Amino acid sequence: MTLLPHWEETPADLGAATREIKAALRDRIAASGRTVEEVFAVVEKRVQAAVDDISSARRDGRPVWPEIEYSDIAAGTVPAAQLDLLRRRGCLVVRGHFERSQALEWERGIVDYVESNHFFENYRGPGDDFFGSVGSRPEIYPIYWSPAQMQARQSSRMASVQAFLNGQWKHTSDDGEQWFDPGRDSLYPDRIRRRPEGADSAGLGTHLDPGTLDLWMTSAFQQAFRHLFDGTVEQYDPWDAAHRTAGPQYPGSTMCSVFRTFQGWTALSDMDHDQGVLHTVPIPEAMAYLMLRPLLPDVPDDDMCGVTVNQVFPAGHKWHAPLMEALSGIPDVRAGDSVWWHCDMIHSVAPVEAQKGWGNVMYIPAAPWCPRNEAYAASVREAFLSGESPSDFPAEHYERDWPNRFRPGGLNEIGRRGLGLAN
Numbered sequence: 001m002t003l004l005p006h007w008e009e010t011p012a013d014l015g016a017a018t019r020e021i022k023a024a025l026r027d028r029i030a031a032s033g034r035t036v037e038e039v040f041a042v043v044e045k046r047v048q049a050a051v052d053d054i055s056s057a058r059r060d061g062r063p064v065w066p067e068i069e070y071s072d073i074a075a076g077t078v079p080a081a082q083l084d085l086l087r088r089r090g091c092l093v094v095r096g097h098f099e100r101s102q103a104l105e106w107e108r109g110i111v112d113y114v115e116s117n118h119f120f121e122n123y124r125g126p127g128d129d130f131f132g133s134v135g136s137r138p139e140i141y142p143i144y145w146s147p148a149q150m151q152a153r154q155s156s157r158m159a160s161v162q163a164f165l166n167g168q169w170k171h172t173s174d175d176g177e178q179w180f181d182p183g184r185d186s187l188y189p190d191r192i193r194r195r196p197e198g199a200d201s202a203g204l205g206t207h208l209d210p211g212t213l214d215l216w217m218t219s220a221f222q223q224a225f226r227h228l229f230d231g232t233v234e235q236y237d238p239w240d241a242a243h244r245t246a247g248p249q250y251p252g253s254t255m256c257s258v259f260r261t262f263q264g265w266t267a268l269s270d271m272d273h274d275q276g277v278l279h280t281v282p283i284p285e286a287m288a289y290l291m292l293r294p295l296l297p298d299v300p301d302d303d304m305c306g307v308t309v310n311q312v313f314p315a316g317h318k319w320h321a322p323l324m325e326a327l328s329g330i331p332d333v334r335a336g337d338s339v340w341w342h343c344d345m346i347h348s349v350a351p352v353e354a355q356k357g358w359g360n361v362m363y364i365p366a367a368p369w370c371p372r373n374e375a376y377a378a379s380v381r382e383a384f385l386s387g388e389s390p391s392d393f394p395a396e397h398y399e400r401d402w403p404n405r406f407r408p409g410g411l412n413e414i415g416r417r418g419l420g421l422a423n
């Protein structure tokens, strides 16, 4: 099979590179003896079956989002039917991941942390245009190193849920190559969100976060998505980590350098399902649809259905209408529950007016130890020691001089391993 053209760094001429890769991918599919339309139809049928299943669950009043008790994860007693639903939907609410009292204590700890350091007086506005903000106070706090966040990241309860979620992926190839270590997380530092009672929020449109044009244009991702383009589309497995854990990613002002099996957050307040909460298109294999859709003839040759660098990957009615039918919100959650979704899945945050109650979360994903995450951990260690913003995020560095941030002496074994300070 001929090699695909590939760009290991952002191409200088995005339009030209897009035309070139689309032609090459179409040629490769044709060389397999199938047409793009035929391959896309296979994916469309598979995805439509999932959409129909979600619609019928909704009609029958069955929950779309799987819910699993933390105690079952810890004891290894998750019922088979729930495991099956997790694999089909690619998302999960972990009930009682933390004691409610622990989550509320962390919430108070964060308030104390930002107030004692005069964060609101010093806040300079959003450092990126990824998320809107309400008034002069932020919704997303660019805060990474509070004791609460670090305690949650290095807790054994977090580690056991991350290991369980990582274990849903195929992490070792049939020939024995291990793509990641499911039992060790890389402690990816992310921000917090605190949306106050009474807030109006425009929400966040449907998008996905695993990458942008690099998904089609780098050699590693071309191998990861090989089945979509080489005539074996039936073998595409959204849970296979092969070739996903070492390759480069095109840079952006807010990006994710690491490989995450699941994106996730832990609730620090109770949130009702109609108060501007997270939604997903809970179909992991929809990624095949998103990857193949630009190759159909109704999309201009220099257009990847709107995907470009340094902006999130948009999904929407224009190119992905059948998928949007399945958009499903989380159920009511309580402080201490956590919410997770497969790293390739479309998600959004619903708008809300005059929100009832607070909407507070700590973003903590599952980012297992692998070459890509190990490389990023080196810059995380530096940011941790100096109190800076991690390099995936805008360089706001609020916490550098905050005396009560989490310190190295507070690390336990999970924390040290996560930062690459122990093996």
Ligand SMILES: [Fe+2]
Pocket: 207, 208, 209, 347
């Ligand atoms: Fe996102």
